[in-house]
Amino acid sequence: MRAPVGVWATEAEQRPRATDGRAPDVFSRDGHVPMRQFEDGEDVDFAIVGTGCGGGVLAAKLAEAGLSVVAFDAGPFWRPLADFASDEREQDKVYWLDERLSDGDDPIELGSNNSGRCVGGSTVHFQMVALRFRPEWFAARSRLGYAVDWPVDWRTMWRYYAEVEDALKISGPVSYPWGPDRGRYPYRAHEVNAAGLVLARGAEALGVPWAATPLATVSAPRGKSPPCVYRGFCKIGCSTNAKQSVLVTYIPRALAAGAEIRDLAMVGRIESAGDGRVTGVHYHRDGQWRFQRARNVVVSGYSIETPRLLLNSATDRFPDGLANGSGTVGRYLMVHSNHAVWARFEEEIRWYKGPPSMAVCEHWNYVDDHPTKDFDGGYAFMSQGPLPVDFAKALVSNTGTFGTALRNRMAEYNHMAGLKIVGETMPQAENRVTLDEETDALGLRRARVTFSYADNDKRLFRHSLGFMKRMIEAAGGFDAYETSSTAHLMGGCRMGHSPEDSVTDADGRTWDVPNLWICDGSLMPTAGGVNPSMTILANAARIADRMKALAARGELAARHA
Amino acid sequence: MSETFLAPYPDYDVLAKWDTPSWNEQTREVMAHRLREVPGRRFFDEEEWAVLVAVCERVVPQPERAEPVPIAPWIDAALFEGRGTGTHFATLPSGPEAWRRGLESIDREARARHGCGFAALDATRRDDILEAVDAGDVDAAIWRDLPARTFFRHLLLEQIVALYYVHPDAQSEIGFGGPASPRGYVRLGPDRLDEWEAPAAAKRP
Numbered sequence: 001m002r003a004p005v006g007v008w009a010t011e012a013e014q015r016p017r018a019t020d021g022r023a024p025d026v027f028s029r030d031g032h033v034p035m036r037q038f039e040d041g042e043d044v045d046f047a048i049v050g051t052g053c054g055g056g057v058l059a060a061k062l063a064e065a066g067l068s069v070v071a072f073d074a075g076p077f078w079r080p081l082a083d084f085a086s087d088e089r090e091q092d093k094v095y096w097l098d099e100r101l102s103d104g105d106d107p108i109e110l111g112s113n114n115s116g117r118c119v120g121g122s123t124v125h126f127q128m129v130a131l132r133f134r135p136e137w138f139a140a141r142s143r144l145g146y147a148v149d150w151p152v153d154w155r156t157m158w159r160y161y162a163e164v165e166d167a168l169k170i171s172g173p174v175s176y177p178w179g180p181d182r183g184r185y186p187y188r189a190h191e192v193n194a195a196g197l198v199l200a201r202g203a204e205a206l207g208v209p210w211a212a213t214p215l216a217t218v219s220a221p222r223g224k225s226p227p228c229v230y231r232g233f234c235k236i237g238c239s240t241n242a243k244q245s246v247l248v249t250y251i252p253r254a255l256a257a258g259a260e261i262r263d264l265a266m267v268g269r270i271e272s273a274g275d276g277r278v279t280g281v282h283y284h285r286d287g288q289w290r291f292q293r294a295r296n297v298v299v300s301g302y303s304i305e306t307p308r309l310l311l312n313s314a315t316d317r318f319p320d321g322l323a324n325g326s327g328t329v330g331r332y333l334m335v336h337s338n339h340a341v342w343a344r345f346e347e348e349i350r351w352y353k354g355p356p357s358m359a360v361c362e363h364w365n366y367v368d369d370h371p372t373k374d375f376d377g378g379y380a381f382m383s384q385g386p387l388p389v390d391f392a393k394a395l396v397s398n399t400g401t402f403g404t405a406l407r408n409r410m411a412e413y414n415h416m417a418g419l420k421i422v423g424e425t426m427p428q429a430e431n432r433v434t435l436d437e438e439t440d441a442l443g444l445r446r447a448r449v450t451f452s453y454a455d456n457d458k459r460l461f462r463h464s465l466g467f468m469k470r471m472i473e474a475a476g477g478f479d480a481y482e483t484s485s486t487a488h489l490m491g492g493c494r495m496g497h498s499p500e501d502s503v504t505d506a507d508g509r510t511w512d513v514p515n516l517w518i519c520d521g522s523l524m525p526t527a528g529g530v531n532p533s534m535t536i537l538a539n540a541a542r543i544a545d546r547m548k549a550l551a552a553r554g555e556l557a558a559r560h561a
Numbered sequence: 562m563s564e565t566f567l568a569p570y571p572d573y574d575v576l577a578k579w580d581t582p583s584w585n586e587q588t589r590e591v592m593a594h595r596l597r598e599v600p601g602r603r604f605f606d607e608e609e610w611a612v613l614v615a616v617c618e619r620v621v622p623q624p625e626r627a628e629p630v631p632i633a634p635w636i637d638a639a640l641f642e643g644r645g646t647g648t649h650f651a652t653l654p655s656g657p658e659a660w661r662r663g664l665e666s667i668d669r670e671a672r673a674r675h676g677c678g679f680a681a682l683d684a685t686r687r688d689d690i691l692e693a694v695d696a697g698d699v700d701a702a703i704w705r706d707l708p709a710r711t712f713f714r715h716l717l718l719e720q721i722v723a724l725y726y727v728h729p730d731a732q733s734e735i736g737f738g739g740p741a742s743p744r745g746y747v748r749l750g751p752d753r754l755d756e757w758e759a760p761a762a763a764k765r766p
Contacts, residue, residue, distance in 0.1 A: 107650050
């Protein structure tokens with residue numbers, strides 16, 4: 001369908017690997033594991049679109065409960081040990097590089113900035129920062145006076161955070177300075193690298209707490225995953241399997257429990273019947289369009305592709321797209337502001353060693369009343385370790401530096417350190433995904449992504465820049481400069497309390513179509529000031545249990561009800 | 562921009578680790594392709610190509626190298642192969658069109674100011690034009706609705722540095738560890754080095 005991006009293992013980008021009753025063994029260089037397969041005409045309990053934090057978890061937990069599951073992913077099924085190189089350009093192959101239109105007052109960068117395209121989804125490239133929401137954020141409106149409340153209680157989420165932290169064997173500190181008790185992390189924290197120690201030194205100088213970042217890469221052996229060797233290429237795919245991505249955790253579980261994974265399978269349309277229920281998905285694989293029948297369809301394509309698929313599945317009965325009676329599909333899209341302060345240091349930091357963010361400060365997520373706090377919501381910030389291209393792109397796009405001056409700035413790479421926020425943005429109806437007139441290679445209308453910061457968002461990142469500059473200078477940094485960018489995607493099909501202003505109920509079931517579900521980051525009603533992956537995973541684990549309970553009570557269109 | 566490059570790690574070469582545990586088979590394959598199979602011009606026409614090469618020479622000047630790190634061929638190849646970045650900023654035309662129009666505008670800007678094409682200008686005049694493009698201080702009749710700074714920073718500069726800093730010579734010059742798998746690092750603290758890293762640089766001014 002499209003030219004391979006990489007030069008190595010291009011066959012994974014050109015031909016499906018999960019076929020003939022077997023799927024790639026992700027812990028091998030060229031081996032397989034057995035895989036159950038279903039006929040297109042077989043009415044499976046669940047067709048799941050996407051295999052990342054949402055779909056991967058669901059596929060495993062539902063299959064383990066004896067339900068029949070086929071999970072589709074538009075991208076390849078990698079074997080990291082054999083397929084992943086230590087090379088920033090080659091590894092572009094893990095990202096969603098098909099063009100999406102980006103507009104608004106503050107158009108966001110997509111692609112490698114926030115969008116994965118492979119089995120395992122964005123966890124294949126995530127930087128493994130494993131944080132929990134602050135409990136009050138689940139009731140942001142009633143407890144803190146901004147945005148909206150989640151339809152889920154924080155204590156419920158707390159239990160599921162523990163479940164997914166155990167599933168990914170998070171390596172974290174003995175005690176975490178912020179929020180209620182969270183028990184012990186399954187694995188011990190990693191040694192903090194020099195870049196992280198800059199944050200630690202600065203935090204101590206300013207009198208705020210810091211912590212070794214809880215990370216989804218193991219600090220000791222786990223099954224076939226070796227401990228992290230601190231190679232530092234985490235953001236472009238881990239080639240040792242130390243990283244506990246969905247690809248090496250939930251996907252093997254799903255396969256072992258009898259789920260089928262279909263790689264290189266782009267779902268283009270959800271079919272709905274005259275009674276308003278959905279009947280399956282049209283998907284493109286191996287050069288042809290096919291149709292998989294299903295009793296339930298779950299969309300887990302993340303904040304751009306999930307609304308895009310719902311909108312592209314419009315019918316006469318649902319002219320504005322499936323599950324869009326409220327007009328909310330695609331709306332309330334959020335990012336994290338990702339502003340940073342960088343500085344030079346006398347000593348060599350060599351931030352390329354180890355995971356990029358080994359130290360974290362959540363101080364401003366937990367302070368509500370402070371004379372300088374002129375914004376709602378919060379932000380965490382972390383130490384940094386960008387690879388050369390990543391660092392150079394931030395430098396040139398923010399400063400316009402070129403020529404010998406650019407080479408000299410880049411030659412300070414080993415003396416640099418940085419602090420960068422994950423800053424909450426407000427849910428705004430006008431920040432949204434719509435369909436562009438232009439179509440992609442499969443004839444599917446492309447996504448148009450519209451984003452503008454709210455005034456509150458700007459106050460928040462300005463506050464962070466001032467605080468981080470003080471901190472990095474207190475740590476001994478000089479020649480400080482700032483950059484701006486965004487990270488992560490949240491919302492776009494939010495869950496809520498009412499069909500008037502949300503797409504699904506608390507179970508991820510769409511208000512309009514009883515056997516159509518959503519399970520991914522697009523459900524998030526607010527963004528919080530932490531990396532979203534653990535929240536998406538925990539929410540998916542919770543939704544899986546709700547689906548199992550509903551199935552047991554006969555309230556789900558499932559064979560095993 | 563007459564300063565000289567200071568080369569903090571003059572004796573370090575990431576390629577020296579080719580046959581060590583820092584490099585795996587797939588990385589060697591990828592790097593061999595990059596070093597040995599530099600593609601020819603297929604996307605741009607001769608005029609556009611000349612401008613692109615002249616721009617690359619000023620964005621990353623490499624006067625000390627007999628064989629400069631090739632950049633323009635890979636930009637051409639990506640456009641020829643239709644390789645996207647995932648983002649199409651609505652203020653710009655699509656990738657291939659934005660590149661053609663941006664380079665043409667730079668060249669026309671040179672002709673308007675100096676009466677000859679960008680590639681025929683000396684280094685100082687080329688730099689002046691690039692600085693003007695970055696500042697948006699350009700002839701609106703030439704650039705029309707193409708936003709000069711967005712094109713310059715988000716397409717041109719970002720793609721050039723993305724191709725330069727994946728080359729071993731560029732990684733060596735900044736003292737980056739280079740490819741690292743299966744072997745990573747042991748010593749993580751400040752001023753701590755494993756023996757397979759670049760020796761500590763001389764103190765910078």
